[in-house]
Amino acid sequence: MVINIQKQFSSFQLDAQFEVPKGITALFGKSGSGKTSIINTIAGLERPDQGEIIVNGQxxxxxxxxxWVPAHQRQIGYIFQEGRLFPHLSVKENLLYASKVTSKPMKHQQFxxxxxxxxxxxxxxRQxxxxSGGEKQRVAIGRALLSNPQLILADEPLSALDESRKAELLPYFERLRDELEIPILYVTHSAQEVLRLADYVVAIDDGRVTTPGPAREVLSDSRINKQAHRAMSSQFKASVVAHHQDGLTELAANGVTLFTPTVKAEVGSPLCLEIFGHDMLITRLRIAESSALNQLAGKITSVTTPAPNSIFLTLETAIGELTARLSARAFQKLGLVAGDNCHLCIQAIHQSNRNSCA
Structure with missing residues (x-):
């Protein structure tokens, strides 16, 4: 698949050139960088000013x-941020609808x-x-596949889901990647999703491709690595318990007591918070005498190496799934592996400004 498109939007100039191999290719970048605009032009929902789009030789x-091939003739499956299922049709009817609008419907065995x-x-x-949110997205994926597509476009398909639903859905994308030969162009600003799913990454910034290539190589690039580290944060819900005279606010998160510098919220108010990967220290044992007020027990569920000197640990904790970043040397010193129990010292907690919260 070859993409070479230019289009002037009101707020930015889209100028993107890249190729898409088999497997999952992640369009990775901050919100507003032009990722969705790119896949909308590929889908035929936006018309570029100039350039070319070639999919599967067509x-x-x-x-x-x-x-200019109209959208309905492109044989492309589109998975939106939310399922967008027809509310008056059952799940089966939603799935079968896909075969009615394609010139090459799948066979019964494929269904x-x-x-x-x-x-x-x-x-x-069911209607x-x-x-649930995760079930709707699985049906939406099925509907896209049953249109017998030559390409799947996925526009931040997990962004509207909480962390438990994301964890439920990620293995299905892994199965699509591993068992089907349909290329998937996957839009995300989540470094976690890139690390887990993508074979190939196209980094986007202000409507332009900055770095395309194999996922490990792209995330080794110092510029992209910084962006990934900034994006590598974990969200969770908490409520305000008390504001103390020493300038700290006491929080409760799923039965865990945490402290953070004073936040402007009334006692009892719910908050959406996040912890950045570089703001967590990992130890094998709890540190009894420490200046760290926020410590959690955790269990390592996965270990990812996006670049030679960086390790990302996914941890199961009482407040939800967290992702920590360690240097390769620190990781080797601790001798940790997936399945190990450990402790986290949280150095900073931030209020989240994202649209959704776990």
Missing amino acids: TLFNSKEKI DYIIQLLGIDHLLD PARL
């Missing part, structure tokens, strides 16, 4: 040759395979209103 757009792959066979008779 030219979908070429400004010089005046080629059975996809509902088994996504674990939605027991949901077929969308009776589905």
